[in-house]
Amino acid sequence: MKKFSHFLFMTACLFYFSTASFAKDSGITDHDMVHDAIEDYVLALHEASPERIARSVDTSLTKIGYYEYNGKEYNNIPMTYQQLYDLSAKWNKKGDNANTDSPKKIEIYEVHDKTASAKLTAEWGIDFMHLSKVDGRWKIMNIMWQSKPQ
Numbered sequence: 001m002k003k004f005s006h007f008l009f010m011t012a013c014l015f016y017f018s019t020a021s022f023a024k025d026s027g028i029t030d031h032d033m034v035h036d037a038i039e040d041y042v043l044a045l046h047e048a049s050p051e052r053i054a055r056s057v058d059t060s061l062t063k064i065g066y067y068e069y070n071g072k073e074y075n076n077i078p079m080t081y082q083q084l085y086d087l088s089a090k091w092n093k094k095g096d097n098a099n100t101d102s103p104k105k106i107e108i109y110e111v112h113d114k115t116a117s118a119k120l121t122a123e124w125g126i127d128f129m130h131l132s133k134v135d136g137r138w139k140i141m142n143i144m145w146q147s148k149p150q
Contacts, residue, residue, distance in 0.1 A: 044088040058139040067147035083118040
């Protein structure tokens with residue numbers, strides 16, 4: 001059992017360091033990886049691809065929204081990771097909520113060794129995001145969003 005545990009530990013270390021080394025050797029920067037995580041998020045909703053949410057969003061996600069719907073204003077409405085994952089599978093499944101002309105503007109404000117902040121302007125409005133580097137991958141941890149500003 002001890003040998004097996006050691007094997008698992010060594011395999012995990014090898015995977016982690018080879019992934020980090022690949023990113024470094026391939027010229028992919030943290031800035032690029034933050035951009036890719038945000039792009040995965042927006043494309044998950046555009047393409048009805050929940051696997052992109054799984055790749056780019058941490059399961060501990062905290063997301064709150066501010067929007068108006070049918071003349072009623074909603075403030076500080078929470079959404080969990082699971083709700084986002086489920087929504088991504090159906091929000092644009094028929095292609096009636098977003099298309100190739102829909103906005104997908106990504107602005108990255110800061111990228112440090114473990115944290116980053118960014119803004120996404122999308123069909124539904126504006127998402128302000130905090131990301132964290134988790135096991136060599138950038139994941140979206142927090143999102144505060146609002147519908148298109150008036």
